[in-house]
Amino acid sequence: MAISLTDAAANRVRTFIENRGKGLGLRLGVKTTGCSGLAYVLEFVDELEEGDSVFEHQDVKVIVDAKSLVYLDGTQLDFVKNGLNEGFEFTNPNQKDECGCGESFTV
Amino acid sequence: MALLQIAEPGQSTNPHEHKLAIGIDLGTTNSLVASVRSGEAKVLPDSQGRFSLPSVVHYGADRTVNVGFAAKANAENDPENTIVSVKRFLGRGLADINSTYGKLPYIFVEKQNKLSLLTSQGEKNPIEVSAEILYVLKQQAENTLGGDLVGAVITVPAHFDDAQRQGTKDAAQLAGINVLRLINEPTAAAVAYGLDSGQEGIVAIYDLGGGTFDISILRLNKGVFEVLSTGGDTALGGDDFDSKIVESILAKAGIDTELSAKSLRKLADLGCKIKEQLSDTDSVDYEIEIESQTTPQKISGSFSKQDFENSIADLVKSTLRSCRRALKDADVEKEQVLEVVMVGGSTRVPYVREQVKAFFAREPLTSIDPDQVVAIGASIQADLLAGNKPDSDMLLLDVTPLSLGLETMGGLVEKVIPRNTTIPVARAQEFTTYKDGQTMMAIHVLQGERELVDDCRSLARFVLKDIPPLTAGIAVIRVTFNIDADGLLSVTALEKSTGVESSIQVKPSYGLEQFEIADMIKASMTNAKEDIQARMLREQQVDAIRMMEALDAAMSESPELLSEDDKLAIEQAIGKLKLTTQGTDGQAIKHAIKFLDDTSQPFAARRMENSIKVALTGHSVDAV
Numbered sequence: 219m220a221i222s223l224t225d226a227a228a229n230r231v232r233t234f235i236e237n238r239g240k241g242l243g244l245r246l247g248v249k250t251t252g253c254s255g256l257a258y259v260l261e262f263v264d265e266l267e268e269g270d271s272v273f274e275h276q277d278v279k280v281i282v283d284a285k286s287l288v289y290l291d292g293t294q295l296d297f298v299k300n301g302l303n304e305g306f307e308f309t310n311p312n313q314k315d316e317c318g319c320g321e322s323f324t325v
Numbered sequence: 326m327a328l329l330q331i332a333e334p335g336q337s338t339n340p341h342e343h344k345l346a347i348g349i350d351l352g353t354t355n356s357l358v359a360s361v362r363s364g365e366a367k368v369l370p371d372s373q374g375r376f377s378l379p380s381v382v383h384y385g386a387d388r389t390v391n392v393g394f395a396a397k398a399n400a401e402n403d404p405e406n407t408i409v410s411v412k413r414f415l416g417r418g419l420a421d422i423n424s425t426y427g428k429l430p431y432i433f434v435e436k437q438n439k440l441s442l443l444t445s446q447g448e449k450n451p452i453e454v455s456a457e458i459l460y461v462l463k464q465q466a467e468n469t470l471g472g473d474l475v476g477a478v479i480t481v482p483a484h485f486d487d488a489q490r491q492g493t494k495d496a497a498q499l500a501g502i503n504v505l506r507l508i509n510e511p512t513a514a515a516v517a518y519g520l521d522s523g524q525e526g527i528v529a530i531y532d533l534g535g536g537t538f539d540i541s542i543l544r545l546n547k548g549v550f551e552v553l554s555t556g557g558d559t560a561l562g563g564d565d566f567d568s569k570i571v572e573s574i575l576a577k578a579g580i581d582t583e584l585s586a587k588s589l590r591k592l593a594d595l596g597c598k599i600k601e602q603l604s605d606t607d608s609v610d611y612e613i614e615i616e617s618q619t620t621p622q623k624i625s626g627s628f629s630k631q632d633f634e635n636s637i638a639d640l641v642k643s644t645l646r647s648c649r650r651a652l653k654d655a656d657v658e659k660e661q662v663l664e665v666v667m668v669g670g671s672t673r674v675p676y677v678r679e680q681v682k683a684f685f686a687r688e689p690l691t692s693i694d695p696d697q698v699v700a701i702g703a704s705i706q707a708d709l710l711a712g713n714k715p716d717s718d719m720l721l722l723d724v725t726p727l728s729l730g731l732e733t734m735g736g737l738v739e740k741v742i743p744r745n746t747t748i749p750v751a752r753a754q755e756f757t758t759y760k761d762g763q764t765m766m767a768i769h770v771l772q773g774e775r776e777l778v779d780d781c782r783s784l785a786r787f788v789l790k791d792i793p794p795l796t797a798g799i800a801v802i803r804v805t806f807n808i809d810a811d812g813l814l815s816v817t818a819l820e821k822s823t824g825v826e827s828s829i830q831v832k833p834s835y836g837l838e839q840f841e842i843a844d845m846i847k848a849s850m851t852n853a854k855e856d857i858q859a860r861m862l863r864e865q866q867v868d869a870i871r872m873m874e875a876l877d878a879a880m881s882e883s884p885e886l887l888s889e890d891d892k893l894a895i896e897q898a899i900g901k902l903k904l905t906t907q908g909t910d911g912q913a914i915k916h917a918i919k920f921l922d923d924t925s926q927p928f929a930a931r932r933m934e935n936s937i938k939v940a941l942t943g944h945s946v947d948a949v
Contacts, residue, residue: 230363234331238364244331249743250776250860259337260329262364269850285774285853298328302372302469305328305362324861 221246221282221290223275227297227306231278238262243272243279246295246308247286255324256289258308328471331363335743336713346505346711347466348513348703349479351459351493353412354535356380357697358462359704360470361713366517366701368694369469377696378465382457383407384444392461404430406444410536411458414440414451415496416489425559455496463502476503478707480699483509483541483555505710511541512550513702514668518690520545527553527661529652531681531689532668533644536562540648542655542662553655556647561640563671567596569636570628574611578624588615603633604673634676641680648684665689670696729784729806729814732769734759735863736778741806744774753805759871761878762794766802768818770829774849776856777863789818789827797871858911865914869906872918873899876925879932886931898924 223231235241247259266272269284282290293310315324347369350357355377359368368376375394383396384406391399400407408431414422419435432443441448459479467474479502481493490507497504508516511530515521520528525545532539539557543550571592575581584592595613602609612625652659665685671677672695681689693701730740733756742752758766766789773781792800801821808814817828849856876899880887887895898921905917 231331234363234365245334247337249337250740250857255861255864256857258329259332261332261334261337264334269847284850288853289857300328302370303328303471305330305471307328 220292221273221280221287222294223278223280224294224296225276227295228276228278230297230306232276235262235278240264242266243281245281245283246290246293247283248289257323259286260306333364333713344475344711344713345466345470345472346475346704346707346713347463347470347477348700348705348707349459349462349477349502350510350513350700350703351412351455351479351481352377352380352534352699353410353537354380355696356458356462357700358466359697359700360466361704361708362470366704366708368697368700369466371465372468378458378461380412380458381407381409382411382454384446384449386445388446390446390457392457405432406446408442408444408449408454411451411454414442415455416486416492417451452492452496452499455493456499459497459500459502463500474502475711476505476707478506478508478513478703478710479504480510480513480703481507482539483511483552484539484557505707508703508706509541509550509552510668510699511539511543511552511555511666513699513706514666515543515545515550515664515702516705517693517698517702518664518666520664520666521550524663526663527655527657529648529662529665529685530668531644531648531665531672532557533671533677534562534669535564535671536560538562538644538647540644540651542651542657544655553657554651556651556654558643558647561643562669563597563600563674564593565640566600566633566637566671566674567593569640570596570599570633573632573636574624574626574628577626580615580622580624585616591615599628600633600674603628603630604675606630630676637674637676641677644677645680645684659685662687666698667691667695668698727772727782728774729808730771730781731756731804732767732771732778735867737860737863738771738773738776738778738781741804742808751805751807753803756802756804757798758792758795758800758802759797760874761797763797763800764792764794765790766792766818768804768816768827768829770814770816775852776860780848780852780856784814785816785829787816787818787827787829789820789825791823791825792820793823797875862909862911862914865911865918866906869902869914869918872921873902876921879928883932883935886935887928891928895921895925895928 231244235243241262241264243263245259245261245263248256249259250256263281266281267283271282271284271287273280273282280295289312290310291312293308296307296309298304298307310323313323345360347358347360357368357377359366370376371378378393379397381393381396381400383391383399383403385391386406396407400409413426417440418438419433419440422429422433422440434441434443434448439450441450442454463474477497479493479497481490485493493507494504511532514530514532515528528543528545530541530543532541537557537559538561539555541555542553544553574592591613592615595611599609599611608627608629610625610627612623614621614623616622662685665681665687667678667681667689672691678689678691728740728744729742730738733739739754741754742750756766767786768789769778769786770784771778771781772784775781789802792802803819803821805817805819806814807817815828815830817826819826876895880892880895902914902917902921905913908914
């Protein structure tokens with residue numbers, strides 16, 4: 219089981235955590251909701267919870283709970299610029315389909 | 326693929342429900358918009374990478390409205406229709422404006438105490454003009470953030486009165502912006518530096534912009550900033566620094582005759598350039614060609630930092646006099662001031678910083694761009710008000726130990742409040758009816774992390790009656806979960822068109838021991854895969870049943886549209902779907918649904934055509 223970050227994503231996460239002044243790392247997760255069943259979760263982490271797995275890339279920690287890991291295994295997180303907007307993008311091999319907006323997906 | 330931002334722990338929003346909030350610095354000369362993304366407050370640039378939008382609106386004779394840089398370009402050739410610094414007129418009467426500003430290029434109209442400006446597109450009041458600026462900022466923010474905004478915090482000068490504040494609010498409303506709050510500009514600057522979560526006490530905000538100077542003395546008390554006093558000069562700013570440089574250059578060159586407007590413009594630009602360069606160097610050489618009494622004349626020389634400081638010393642001294650007065654008005658001593666915040670582009674001038682530092686006997690805060698600090702503070706406040714951050718100033722009372730949700734068709738749980746949400750909290754979700762003519766809805770409140778009702782804990786059940794009988798999916802039932810500070814959960818269901826309401830109260834954590842809660846969370850993790858598969862299967866089953874029922878109804882309603890062959894094919898497809906639905910292969914059910922959908926497509930198309938025909942019969946083609 220593994221989750222990875224691109225260098226661009228790792229750099230941004232590091233900066234964001236430095237700006238925030240605290241935080242262990244970045245939480246990736248999924249939750250059941252949205253128009254296509256599942257939606258991604260992206261949050262700062264202040265404390266680890268039971269069952270969390272921790273992955274590291276360039277000293278940036280990515281934390282995933284056991285429930286989400288099933289659906290995120292092999293996922294790569296990237297940071298991209300799209301016109302004026304910028305943000306994180308998931309490349310998830312488990313994902314079969316997504317809604318038009320790309321915010322929710324099915325496995 | 327939508328681009329995601331990092332949320333605070335436990336604050337992730339559902340898809341399409343991102344709580345995008347912005348802070349707007351609606352300035353006299355320039356306006357800015359900022360937002361917090363991934364925990365970082367930043368000013369949002371326009372498509373050309375510019376951070377500030379000139380607060381200028383141009384009403385063209387060809388009905389076009391330009392805002393910002395495009396409008397500013399018209400200021401010289403169409404001054405009457407180019408509204409510059411409209412903020413000065415907000416909430417003001419004509420008498421006020423005439424006495425304060427003297428001669429302005431606009432045609433003012435006053436009717437029933439309402440002031441308007443006559444432009445090539447008719448009368449425009451200051452609220453409408455301000456709304457044009459706000460609208461552009463809103464568009465810019467929505468393009469950058471990629472979604473609709475929840476609302477905005479807009480800053481106003483601390484000395485704004487009720488009429489001016491109301492005017493700002495009205496302008497925002499006209500621009501389609503939901504105002505979360507108006508906050509004072511100096512307060513926003515203090516928030517940007519995080520002073521709201523720091524030591525309680527007195528803070529001074531020194532704001533020297535392009536054309537105005539404001540000093541505000543604030544007191545932070547229990548997380549709230551109170552404005553103790555304000556002062557300043559509405560006609561003193563960086564532009565005056567530029568003209569002092571120009572005066573000095575002309576005096577040196579011995580020119581005292583009247584100059585052409587073009588030459589004056591050129592000189593003003595030179596003054597501004599020299600001022601900016603002197604922030605980093607000790608001396609600037611210049612050369613400029615001007616027209617004095619229609620004869621071109623070249624002047625050149627060198628302007629030193631010392632020259633500059635000598636020429637602006639009086640102006641800076643006058644700002645410090647205002648500071649002294651404001652302190653006196655606030656009834657505080659200089660020594661009581663904990664922090665001094667620098668705002669406005671003119672505070673970049675090293676001499677200004679030195680003098681302010683000497684006056685207050687402390688190093689002023691300058692690390693945030695002084696042009697952006699107000700917008701940044703507003704965006705931080707907006708982020709907080711939109712609920713993206715567990716409010717650090719609010720007493721953190723408790724969190725929900727387990728998720729709370731509702732039963733939906735197929736025995737599935739739709740979570741409304743996720744676990745670890747800080748309380749008090751209220752969340753609402755909309756549901757609809759499942760069957761045609763459904764008049765009741767059972768609300769089943771559940772607690773737990775699992776996907777199926779059977780695996781969660783049932784808290785309460787109640788029924789919403791008197792839903793108007795409508796086609797399935799039309800009625801909108803809003804279910805609100807509200808947990809108060811004491812941890813009491815109340816669930817309210819409301820049918821939106823009729824306003825029929827029903828509710829119940831429960832105490833969710835009642836009778837649950839700590840270890841039971843831990844077990845429930847653990848079970849949701851060990852059973853994750855099975856749970857989601859079970860959920861997918863149930864969802865497919867629900868879809869299948871809904872589709873078969875709908876088709877059944879349609880077939881008995883309009884049998885005449887069905888050929889014998891079609892009927893047979895559809896019946897066969899239904900039979901197949903019925904069989905697969907009883908099994909446990911979600912993928913197979915999905916395929917069977919698709920097959921039935923394809924098979925019944927021609928029938929559905931005919932029904933559609935028929936109903937259009939029925940609706941149009943008796944109407945002439947022209948009327949349609």
